[in-house]
Amino acid sequence: MAEIVFEHVGKSFGDTKVIENLDLTIEDGKFTVLVGSSGCGKTTLLRMIAGIGPATYGRILMDGKDITHQPPEKRDIAMVFQNYAIYPTMSVRENIEFGLKNKKVPKPERDRRIAEYAEIVGMTPYLDRKPSDLSGGQRQRIALARAMVKKPSVFLMDEPLSNLDAKLRAAMRVELIELQRRLGTTFVYVTHDQIEAMSMADTIVLMEKGEIQQIGCPEEIYHEPANIFSAQFIGTPPMNIMELGEGIRYGVRPESIVMEAQKLDNMALYRKGHIITREMLGAELQFKVRLSDGGTIMVRSPREDLAEDTDVWIMAKARHIHFFGADGIRLGHGGPQGLLDKLGGLNE
Amino acid sequence: MTNVADIEKQALREARRIKHRSWLTSYLMVLPAMAFLIAFVLYPTAAMLIMSLYYGNAKNPFKSWRGLQNYNMRADFWVALRNTAAYTGMALVLVMILSILFAQWMYKARKLNNVAQTLFFTPHLVAGVSAGFIWSWLMSSQPYGLFNTVLQPIYQILNVPSIRWLDSSDTAMFSIVLMNTWKSVGYYCLIIMSAMKSIPTEIYESARLDGSSSIKTFFKITIPMISPQLFFLLITITTGSFKVFDSVRIMTNGGPGDATRVLSMYIYDYAFQRNNTLGYACAAGIIMMLIMVAVTVFDFAFVEKKVHYQ
Ligand SMILES: Nc1ncnc2c1ncn2[C@@H]1O[C@H](COP(=O)(O)OP(=O)(O)OP(=O)(O)O)[C@@H](O)[C@H]1O
Ligand SMILES: [Mg+2]
Numbered sequence: 001m002a003e004i005v006f007e008h009v010g011k012s013f014g015d016t017k018v019i020e021n022l023d024l025t026i027e028d029g030k031f032t033v034l035v036g037s038s039g040c041g042k043t044t045l046l047r048m049i050a051g052i053g054p055a056t057y058g059r060i061l062m063d064g065k066d067i068t069h070q071p072p073e074k075r076d077i078a079m080v081f082q083n084y085a086i087y088p089t090m091s092v093r094e095n096i097e098f099g100l101k102n103k104k105v106p107k108p109e110r111d112r113r114i115a116e117y118a119e120i121v122g123m124t125p126y127l128d129r130k131p132s133d134l135s136g137g138q139r140q141r142i143a144l145a146r147a148m149v150k151k152p153s154v155f156l157m158d159e160p161l162s163n164l165d166a167k168l169r170a171a172m173r174v175e176l177i178e179l180q181r182r183l184g185t186t187f188v189y190v191t192h193d194q195i196e197a198m199s200m201a202d203t204i205v206l207m208e209k210g211e212i213q214q215i216g217c218p219e220e221i222y223h224e225p226a227n228i229f230s231a232q233f234i235g236t237p238p239m240n241i242m243e244l245g246e247g248i249r250y251g252v253r254p255e256s257i258v259m260e261a262q263k264l265d266n267m268a269l270y271r272k273g274h275i276i277t278r279e280m281l282g283a284e285l286q287f288k289v290r291l292s293d294g295g296t297i298m299v300r301s302p303r304e305d306l307a308e309d310t311d312v313w314i315m316a317k318a319r320h321i322h323f324f325g326a327d328g329i330r331l332g333h334g335g336p337q338g339l340l341d342k343l344g345g346l347n348e
Numbered sequence: 349m350t351n352v353a354d355i356e357k358q359a360l361r362e363a364r365r366i367k368h369r370s371w372l373t374s375y376l377m378v379l380p381a382m383a384f385l386i387a388f389v390l391y392p393t394a395a396m397l398i399m400s401l402y403y404g405n406a407k408n409p410f411k412s413w414r415g416l417q418n419y420n421m422r423a424d425f426w427v428a429l430r431n432t433a434a435y436t437g438m439a440l441v442l443v444m445i446l447s448i449l450f451a452q453w454m455y456k457a458r459k460l461n462n463v464a465q466t467l468f469f470t471p472h473l474v475a476g477v478s479a480g481f482i483w484s485w486l487m488s489s490q491p492y493g494l495f496n497t498v499l500q501p502i503y504q505i506l507n508v509p510s511i512r513w514l515d516s517s518d519t520a521m522f523s524i525v526l527m528n529t530w531k532s533v534g535y536y537c538l539i540i541m542s543a544m545k546s547i548p549t550e551i552y553e554s555a556r557l558d559g560s561s562s563i564k565t566f567f568k569i570t571i572p573m574i575s576p577q578l579f580f581l582l583i584t585i586t587t588g589s590f591k592v593f594d595s596v597r598i599m600t601n602g603g604p605g606d607a608t609r610v611l612s613m614y615i616y617d618y619a620f621q622r623n624n625t626l627g628y629a630c631a632a633g634i635i636m637m638l639i640m641v642a643v644t645v646f647d648f649a650f651v652e653k654k655v656h657y658q
Binding site: 047050052071072073075077078079081083085086087088089090098099102103146150 | 548550551553554555556557558559560561564568569572573575656
């Protein structure tokens with residue numbers, strides 16, 4: 001059980017400033033997901049929590065206690081490394097056991113826990129193998145078991161499922177969520193997969209270039225993106241952003257767009273469009289549509305009858321339209337009435 | 349169906365042709381190495397084996413047949429063998445421990461370490477004979493002996509007689525070991541260090557998070573991870589030390605008494621400096637070779653099991 005607080009934390013490697021003036025509270029007992037594009041500083045943040053890549057300035061608190069200068073072994077933290085960091089010369093069992101031995105956990109208890117967690121990650125048949133004989137995904141699962149078995153108060157995971165196949169990944173996701181609910185441990189989970197972030201998180205921390213773009217539960221991030229970056233990061237394909245003039249932009253998610261051959265009533269946005277491409281995704285289709293002003297947008301719709309190279313109406317309800325100021329910050333849901341009117345003025 | 353069988357037969361023939369061709373290329377490629385091996389290892393060994401059965405000298409090795417009588421070793425052979433074993437044991441332990449310690453100390457990239465690395469490595473470039481001369485001066489009991497001059501105050505404080513380095517049969521062998529350690533430790537240290545550098549830092553970080561002390565990390569992670577290189581050191585230092593010659597020849601010439609007479613000097617002595625004992629020297633050489641082979645086979649059979657290859 002632990003809450004982690006970053007106070008004005010910065011981190012540089014030589015002259016490169018990776019993180020500057022970061023303030024962040026990671027709630028106790030919650031499943032927090034750090035998500036962001038490659039190189040944005042997610043691993044750097046985790047390493048600061050673990051104490052293996054100390055902050056350049058600022059304070060890090062754990063349960064109110066300053067741990068900025070505490071060595072990692074004193075922090076009661078377990079970490080799954082992005083490249084697993086399995087001990088290559090030890091067997092799977094010894095890998096999992098190493099931390100327990102150092103903690104002087106008695107042998108029967110060690111054996112019990114090893115058996116339990118090896119079973120959870122499905123590695124029981126491999127306990128006496130050497131890591132060099134295992135696949136990438138199997139190594140990743142050892143890394144998970146090795147961290148879980150220590151029952152830490154904070155659990156850091158750096159893209160721990162990146163090397164698993166889709167089925168195993170889905171199973172491990174569920175396993176991790178259940179584990180977190182059962183243990184009530186603080187989980188900090190790094191991923192660049194937005195679907196993983198949305199499906200697992202209590203709280204999502206969205207980062208870009210070392211800065212936090214938005215913190216919120218998955219619903220908030222999806223329905224109330226704080227800015228254009230956030231709006232475009234979550235959702236596939238990303239939100240369509242269009243110009244409204246005077247630096248103001250508006251956006252509609254591809255799945256919120258209503259696309260019909262006929263004009264419907266009670267919409268806030270009406271545009272003429274022409275379908276350029278049509279991809280079948282299964283339950284839905286994805287269309288690329290050219291608007292009359294020359295711009296293109298993406299649309300997701302279940303309308304199988306709409307064919308390529310046909311003219312359509314592009315429409316959206318007021319509550320699905322987001323407005324963004326010149327600085328990219330969102331102005332409000334459905335927008336202030338003035339902006340909606342302005343948008344209405346552009347309607348066809 | 350005949351069609352399929354035909355195709356199969358053709359494919360088989362093709363495979364055989366490719367195999368044959370690659371067989372030829374591979375033998376052509378090892379040919380130079382084989383030629384050198386035959387000219388400089390196999391032929392001399394065979395010649396030595398044959399000469400060891402005769403009575404003679406370097407000019408005329410085959411004066412008369414002696415059969416296996418040359419293999420009836422004289423008492424001084426066992427002294428030389430014991431000296432060689434002592435030298436090898438001391439050199440092995442000292443060089444191994446020091447190169448691991450220095451490597452552990454130097455592998456972190458610091459400015460100082462580049463300087464230290466160069467300092468440690470330079471002795472390896474000095475010719476063995478020159479190094480022997482320099483060290484016999486440094487260790488001399490004469491007034492110009494640097495070590496004793498520097499250590500004199502310490503001797504006085506501790507109220508002990510000064511160390512007689514090469515002049516005492518108790519310390520002479522160790523003094524030579526010391527010189528050769530100084531000469532080779534930088535080279536072996538470099539090998540260990542590059543092995544240490546190839547260990548991913550995350551493994552160490554993970555070990556810290558697992559609560560492993562630095563001592564434990566060293567023995568449970570570093571040592572196993574560099575064990576292939578340690579094994580290489582074990583083999584090269586053992587076989588190298590067993591053949592030690594130039595430094596002993598220069599620094600003590602086997603003395604005081606027979607305290608530092610090692611096998612290769614013994615063999616040299618009997619081969620070229622005495623009358624008609626070439627056959628006997630060859631027999632000693634054959635025995636020395638058999639011992640080295642036995643030690644190496646032992647290393648591969650028993651020690652290599654503990655080596656972790658990736
Ligand atoms: N040891 C280092 N020395 C110099 N720069 C570094 C170091 N470690 C990280 N960086 C830089 O810091 C930035 C953030 O790196 P970090 O590893 O935290 O990214 P990340 O968000 O984990 O990315 P990914 O999703 O690819 O793992 C990168 O631009 C990287 O180049
Ligand atoms: Mg990373």
